[in-house]
Amino acid sequence: KAGVTQTPRYLIKTRGQQVTLSCSPISGHRSVSWYQQTPGQGLQFLFEYFSETQRNKGNFPGRFSGRQFSNSRSEMNVSTLELGDSALYLCASSLKGPNNEKLFFGSGTQLSVL
């Protein structure tokens, strides 16, 4: 079956712009998590959605937001981009959530903010 699909694969933006990243989970998976990966901070949790509800949020400013649609696809949005937002953004899906289950990660969106 198809894996987790993230689009776009690469994105270049300038400071102050906003960006929307998309994640399509594995068919049947209802939980989608988002992580930011940077060389300095490593992998950090952004948020997790299950059946269109945000269940958990990480310690990121309000400029980072997300949502999940009824088909379980998820988007995350970053407004007023800063240089420090340059990172690899990974989404991961599972049937019900990370508890007890593997997460299946997408290939990520590499965001560069200039």
Next chain:
Amino acid sequence: ELKVEQNPLFLSMQEGKNYTIYCNYSTTSDRLYWYRQDPGKSLESLFVLLSNGAVKQEGRLMASLDTKARLSTLHITAAVHDLSATYFCAGLQGGSEKLVFGKGMKLTVNP
């Protein structure tokens, strides 16, 4: 707040050798996960350890969990070059669906 520490962060070893890497976590976490990441690629799930004393093996890798010691180990047996990658362990923050990752260990296996 759960904290996860891995050591070492860098390891260079020769093919055929054995080695154990360590993952310590700060508060109760009954779930421990191991992931592998190749350069420029995404994360691949290796093991999910669900209870104290859990041991899982796949190929040359074996992972174990000791919840009393708040320690998980990943043992590499007779390393081969294909095992070169970055290995992450992660714990589940209590009462949430949030994984807290360690900084990762970059493994290089030399011929």
